[in-house]
Amino acid sequence: MRVLKPVSIAGAFLLLLCTPAFITGTGTRPGHISQPFTSVDLSMPNTMAAKADMLYDSMQLNLAGLNKAAFAYALKGYDYLKRKRIIQSSIISICDFSQSSRRKRFYIIDLEEMKLLVNTYVAHGRNSGGEFAKTFSNSPESHKSSLGFYRTLKSYQGENGLSLRIGGLERGINDRADRRNIVIHGSKYIGDNFIQNNPFAGRSYGCPALPSNEIDEVVNTIKDGTCLFIYHPTKNYIQKSKILNA
Secondary structure, eight states: OOOOOOOOHHHHHHHHHHOOSOOOOEEOOTTSOOEEOOOOOSOOOHHHHHHHHHHHHHTTTTTTTOOHHHHHHHHHHHHHHHHTTSOOOSEEEEEETTSOTTSOOEEEEETTTTEEEEEEOOOOBTTTOSSSOOOOOOSTTOOOOOOEEEEEEEEEEETTEEEEEEEEOSTTTTTTTTTTTOEEEEETTSSHHHHHTSSSOOOBSSOOOEEGGGHHHHHHHHTTTOEEEEEOOOHHHHHHOTTTTO
């Protein structure tokens, strides 16, 4: 877990004034292959773009490997959901499926405190791809991950221990999550020990599974109405999402 100190209000304001409109670039994480950020092809207001830039840079999210476009899209959708009162919390979680499953690509961020609370591994669906997730589905029995925005629901004790139900907020994209039994749960096929002995992380039936030794912390941090965003630079999703295009 990695926690960063929040900047002062004055510092944040100064950064916002000095930050240009959202641009793309390349960021690297020590010991990892550099990957270019995916450009945002939606028309974002300058204020939202500047806010995304300011927060991304202030929290040094590039050092944690988070794709800058993934964060910008997440922030845009979060802002919409909060204005609609679908989301109330300042906590947002991002699964960045543009990254290899060998990387820690799950992020929990407190936007109000400007802190990265958790950065860990997350599995994608077995039929979505091998090391990299490539295809996605909302269909039952597809064993694929579903992209888009979710609202976290209640936690419960299941066959995988403490787990968390999530509700898909995008019709035709992820709204069958409940019917598919897509939940956040812990598993031994994801995490440092598994990665050290396998070419890539284990895969789920479509659930964003997390390391068993971190699941309690994650569930207790994001349960009961926080925003979850599962990202991949799939143009079909980005163009189809009513939340992103609102």
